[in-house]
Amino acid sequence: MxxxxxxxxxxxxxxxTTILEAAKKLNFRIPTLCHHDDLCVAGNCRVCVVEQxxxxxxxxxxxxxxxxxMQILTNSIKVRTARKHVIELxxxxxxxxxxxxxxxxxxxxxxxxxxFSVGDHIFLxxxxxxxxxxxxxxxxxQKDDSKCIRCQxxxxxxxxxxxxxxxxxxxxxxxxxxxxxxxxxxxxxICTNCGQCINRCPTGALVERTYLDEVWDAILDPEKHVxxxxxPAVRVGLGEDLGLNAGERVTGKMVAALKRLGxxxxxxxxxxxxxxxxxxxxxxxxxxKKALVDKDESVALPMTTSCSPGWIxxxxxxxxxxxxxxxxxKSPQQMFGALAxxxxxxxxxxxxxxxxxxxxxxxxxxxxxxxxxxMRSSGQKDVDFVLTTRELARMVxxxxxxxxxxxEDKYDSLMGESTGAAVIFGATGGVMEAALRTAYxxxxxxxxxxxxxxxxxVRGFEGIRQATVKIEGCLDEWKFLEGVELKCAVAHGLTNAxxxxxxxxxxxxxxxxxxxxxxxxxxxxxxxxxxxxxxxxRQKRADAIYDEDMSLTLRKxxxxxxVQEIYRDFLGEPNGHKSHELLHTHYKERERF
Amino acid sequence: xxxxxxxxxxxxxxxxxxxxxxxKIVNSSPEEVTQAIIDSGLKGRGGAGFPxxxxxxxxxxxxxxxxYIVCNADxxxxxxxxxxxxxxxxxxKVFCGMAIASKAVGAKKGYIYLRGEYKFLVPKLEQKxxxxxxxxxxxxxxxxxxxxxxxxxxxxxxxxxLFESIEGKRGEPRNKPPYPTTAGVFDKPTCINNVETLVxxxxxxxxxxxxxxDLGTKDSRGSKVFSVSGDTPKAGIYELxxxxxxxxxVDEFGDGxxxxxxxxxxxxxxxxxxxxxxxxxxxxxxxxxxxxxLFNSSRSMYNVMxxxxxxxxxxxxxxxxxxxxxxxxxxxxxxAVKRGEKSSKYLEELEKLASTMKVAAKCGLGQSVGNAFNxxxxxxREEIIY
Numbered sequence: 006m007x008x009x010x011x012x013x014x015x016x017x018x019x020x021x022t023t024i025l026e027a028a029k030k031l032n033f034r035i036p037t038l039c040h041h042d043d044l045c046v047a048g049n050c051r052v053c054v055v056e057q058x059x060x061x062x063x064x065x066x067x068x069x070x071x072x073x074x075m076q077i078l079t080n081s082i083k084v085r086t087a088r089k090h091v092i093e094l095x096x097x098x099x100x101x102x103x104x105x106x107x108x109x110x111x112x113x114x115x116x117x118x119x120x121f122s123v124g125d126h127i128f129l130x131x132x133x134x135x136x137x138x139x140x141x142x143x144x145x146x147q148k149d150d151s152k153c154i155r156c157q158x159x160x161x162x163x164x165x166x167x168x169x170x171x172x173x174x175x176x177x178x179x180x181x182x183x184x185x186x187x188x189x190x191x192x193x194x195i196c197t198n199c200g201q202c203i204n205r206c207p208t209g210a211l212v213e214r215t216y217l218d219e220v221w222d223a224i225l226d227p228e229k230h231v232x233x234x235x236x237p238a239v240r241v242g243l244g245e246d247l248g249l250n251a252g253e254r255v256t257g258k259m260v261a262a263l264k265r266l267g268x269x270x271x272x273x274x275x276x277x278x279x280x281x282x283x284x285x286x287x288x289x290x291x292x293x294k295k296a297l298v299d300k301d302e303s304v305a306l307p308m309t310t311s312c313s314p315g316w317i318x319x320x321x322x323x324x325x326x327x328x329x330x331x332x333x334x335k336s337p338q339q340m341f342g343a344l345a346x347x348x349x350x351x352x353x354x355x356x357x358x359x360x361x362x363x364x365x366x367x368x369x370x371x372x373x374x375x376x377x378x379x380m381r382s383s384g385q386k387d388v389d390f391v392l393t394t395r396e397l398a399r400m401v402x403x404x405x406x407x408x409x410x411x412x413e414d415k416y417d418s419l420m421g422e423s424t425g426a427a428v429i430f431g432a433t434g435g436v437m438e439a440a441l442r443t444a445y446x447x448x449x450x451x452x453x454x455x456x457x458x459x460x461x462x463v464r465g466f467e468g469i470r471q472a473t474v475k476i477e478g479c480l481d482e483w484k485f486l487e488g489v490e491l492k493c494a495v496a497h498g499l500t501n502a503x504x505x506x507x508x509x510x511x512x513x514x515x516x517x518x519x520x521x522x523x524x525x526x527x528x529x530x531x532x533x534x535x536x537x538x539x540x541x542x543r544q545k546r547a548d549a550i551y552d553e554d555m556s557l558t559l560r561k562x563x564x565x566x567x568v569q570e571i572y573r574d575f576l577g578e579p580n581g582h583k584s585h586e587l588l589h590t591h592y593k594e595r596e597r598f
Numbered sequence: 599x600x601x602x603x604x605x606x607x608x609x610x611x612x613x614x615x616x617x618x619x620x621x622k623i624v625n626s627s628p629e630e631v632t633q634a635i636i637d638s639g640l641k642g643r644g645g646a647g648f649p650x651x652x653x654x655x656x657x658x659x660x661x662x663x664x665x666y667i668v669c670n671a672d673x674x675x676x677x678x679x680x681x682x683x684x685x686x687x688x689x690x691k692v693f694c695g696m697a698i699a700s701k702a703v704g705a706k707k708g709y710i711y712l713r714g715e716y717k718f719l720v721p722k723l724e725q726k727x728x729x730x731x732x733x734x735x736x737x738x739x740x741x742x743x744x745x746x747x748x749x750x751x752x753x754x755x756x757x758x759x760l761f762e763s764i765e766g767k768r769g770e771p772r773n774k775p776p777y778p779t780t781a782g783v784f785d786k787p788t789c790i791n792n793v794e795t796l797v798x799x800x801x802x803x804x805x806x807x808x809x810x811x812d813l814g815t816k817d818s819r820g821s822k823v824f825s826v827s828g829d830t831p832k833a834g835i836y837e838l839x840x841x842x843x844x845x846x847x848v849d850e851f852g853d854g855x856x857x858x859x860x861x862x863x864x865x866x867x868x869x870x871x872x873x874x875x876x877x878x879x880x881x882x883x884x885x886x887x888x889x890x891x892l893f894n895s896s897r898s899m900y901n902v903m904x905x906x907x908x909x910x911x912x913x914x915x916x917x918x919x920x921x922x923x924x925x926x927x928x929x930x931x932x933x934a935v936k937r938g939e940k941s942s943k944y945l946e947e948l949e950k951l952a953s954t955m956k957v958a959a960k961c962g963l964g965q966s967v968g969n970a971f972n973x974x975x976x977x978x979r980e981e982i983i984y
Contacts, residue, residue: 048960049917049918049919050918050919051918051919051920051958052919061957062965063957065773065960068773069775070775083957086950086954087954087957087958090920090951090954091919094919094920094924094951098922098923127947128927128947129934129940131927131930134930155917155919155922157917174768174770177751177912177913177914177915177916178910178911178913178914178915178922179912179914179916179925180916181916181917
């Protein structure tokens with residue numbers, strides 16, 4: 006333990022603690038900008054400088070470890086002057102057109118300016134000396150360098166958490182900026198559109214491409230029938246942007262709000278999540294049969310999941326040789342879109358051309374996914390517009406809906422029914438767990454041998470997790486799987502995805518099935534979820550997801566009555582002809598930069 | 599006007615038999631070698647002036663299989679060109695200094711980080727390096743040197759940015775602590791010394807600590823190589839005993855019309871004529887990595903200042919706010935004052951900003967911009983305004 010004093014108060018903390026953390030213990034908040042709980046220390050914004058008595062220079066509290074006998078001042082004249090200067094400098098380089106900014110009210114620089122920079126600006130306005138253009142080419146992410154404060158949180162996110170390195174620091178001095186390979190647009194580089202950079206950007210430099218106006222236009226067009234689907238993780242995040250605490254389940258309130266917004270039908274992506282399990286589970290069993298019974302060596306195993314569009318683009322860029330291993334299933338969002346403009350319109354007797362499909366996603370990569378040329382199997386764009394959880398919160402506010410007071414409502418029927426297995430898609434490990442619940446039962450006729458169906462070995466936040474399920478007592482048609490140990494692995498965050506794929510490539514890991522989610526924590530930590538994010542918040546969202554699962558009567562995908570119905574009335578059988586036409590696809594190799 | 603002649607010294611460029619010097623110490627204990635350097639009072643010749651012996655001691659005390667000796671040959675300070683001459687004339691002494699340091703510290707590997715613009719030195723250095731490696735084998739001392747080229751960024755002369763660059767990353771300074779002796783290149787204990795410092799260690803071991811210590815003053819022992827440029831009839835490289843005043847220096851090198859001397863380059867201090875006599879060139883006065891630039895009355899100090907700020911504006915790595923934006927504000931600020939768009943009072947705001955940069959910037963670059971700025975603005979305010 007190390008003893009030190011901060012503003013005259015004594016505190017004792019473990020060795021290696023930073024001054025920032027020690028001050029927090031004493032309830033002193035030292036302002037920060039470049040610091041983020043999820044990322045390594047940068048120490049570059051200098052907002053957190055503090056004075057050490059006897060020291061010449063000030064020190065950055067975020068990176069400096071405590072030392073015995075240190076006497077720290079967090080609010081001395083020297084500190085206050087420097088801090089105010091730093092904030093003024095950042096503002097002088099920042100496009101402070103706050104009222105028009107997407108992040109107005111949620112900008113960390115704005116908050117600090119409010120605390121420290123009231124009154125006239127000291128320094129010259131530098132922003133108009135520079136020639137900034139906004140990069141709007143990506144369907145997911147909009148990058149505005151004029152709002153960038155060079156804290157490099159995005160760079161560290163892209164590098165450490167995601168291992169993608171699409172964003173990097175370029176040039177030096179006054180020309181220093183956050184850029185991409187050869188300054189290309191975000192749409193032309195290795196960016197996976199995961200949006201984790203957006204979640205950690207303190208200002209409005211990185212925000213999602215928004216489609217609010219387009220959606221409002223569709224809703225308000227009497228000719229159009231607008232169908233909305235909501236992803237599993239949205240229901241455990243949305244409340245945070247509408248005055249509730251992290252981890253509050255708002256499924257019913259959200260459905261009620263969506264109806265009030267004027268959507269013609271409020272449906273659930275969870276329905277197609279269950280459908281995904283049927284398709285993907287069957288696909289896995291088919292591949293296993295080919296490998297084990299037919300001894301077909303061309304079968305690509307391990308099979309990986311395909312729900313996460315960030316992961317799909319990542320593998321297209323970085324491990325294209327493993328594309329055959331990716332499940333051919335489209336993501337639940339795209340399955341939903343394809344069915345909404347075929348099955349749904351057929352049953353409801355609607356003209357598909359007049360149906361607009363909107364999805365609410367915890368994700369920015371979904372915007373890109375909806376734009377992909379592979380995603381037009383209904384004959385037109387399957388999913389017309391994708392909004393993030395944050396955009397939905399904004400719509401709710403725009404419509405003047407008092408969300409906290411909303412009475413709970415239920416999803417509409419036909420593609421609105423779901424199970425607990427679909428809900429847990431929102432957490433890392435959830436797809437694996439849902440698949441196992443169903444696959445095991447198909448093969449053995451019995452439930453998975455885990456208490457309350459909770460397959461805990463695949464849960465949690467460890468970067469890469471592995472689990473083995475021994476298959477025993479198979480039904481006759483699945484006898485070839487008798488005694489087989491089904492080996493599964495789960496990875497979340499693209500750095501872990503890279504690690505696991507490298508292990509597959511090097512033959513260091515022997516598994517049958519891998520679930521990969523591009524974002525830390527899975528979709529609940531997605532790039533479209535409310536800001537801020539950190540481990541504590543993600544944990545609360547995960548707890549909420551598993552609570553929601555436990556609260557439902559139906560917790561296995563194959564028990565979803567609407568899923569059974571669609572196979573009976575429309576699709577035929579899993580992996581059948583119609584399924585392949587509408588619900589499956591293939592991806593393509595891309596450049597590595 | 600004083601008439602005390604400046605004392606020239608010839609240690610750095612003296613041709614010596616490096617093999618003999620190293621053979622003499624190869625069987626000594628690391629402590630003995632380090633003690634000799636501590637006793638000599640040698641301080642780092644790159645400009646910051648950290649006691650070399652202490653640095654070696656810190657690195658020696660670290661417990662690690664891998665340690666590194668790094669020779670900082672990224673000579674980039676405007677107005678310094680002495681390392682170039684040293685590397686060109688006596689490269690074997692630089693290698694020998696690195697070997698001595700490796701002996702003291704317990705390092706098996708070393709890097710020379712050579713300024714990108716000094717590419718022409720590479721063939722010669724490689725030749726000498728081969729001979730050096732043969733000698734190391736012959737004498738049974740396990741030490742190997744690798745040559746790494748910079749790419750022209752001033753910031754890579756800052757030690758931690760230099761490490762990043764060696765590691766193949768973008769050259770940006772790191773947070774300190776940890777200091778290089780604990781976690782330097784590849785996060786291993788690293789002893790980084792300037793070219794000139796390493797050569798002095800060779801001479802200290804040849805002639806003994808006392809010989810060196812007897813030169814100079816209490817705070818600035820020994821001698822130093824100066825790069826003299828600007829308005830002088832005698833531009834060039836001179837090795838001089840430390841302890842002289844700027845006045846004495848100007849008497850020797852000035853053109854009779856010197857109005858100020860910039861000691862230590864863009865990151866250094868401007869000494870005006872009225873302070874020549876009472877300013878000592880050294881750690882008790884104005885420290886320098888070697889750059890001595892003289893300006894006569896034909897020069898506009900506004901232009902000088904503008905030039906330095908232009909340089910910093912381009913060479914700041916851009917990582918930390920005080921340096922990246924501060925440099926732009928200082929530059930645009932003096933332009934605005936000159937054009938009359940800002941009142942002369944604005945200079946006071948800029949001086950306060952420069953003072954903040956001194957204490958709040960992340961590394962030595964940003965911290966030293968204030969030196970040049972405040973010393974020029976303080977002494978030549980009217981030239982900046984009118």
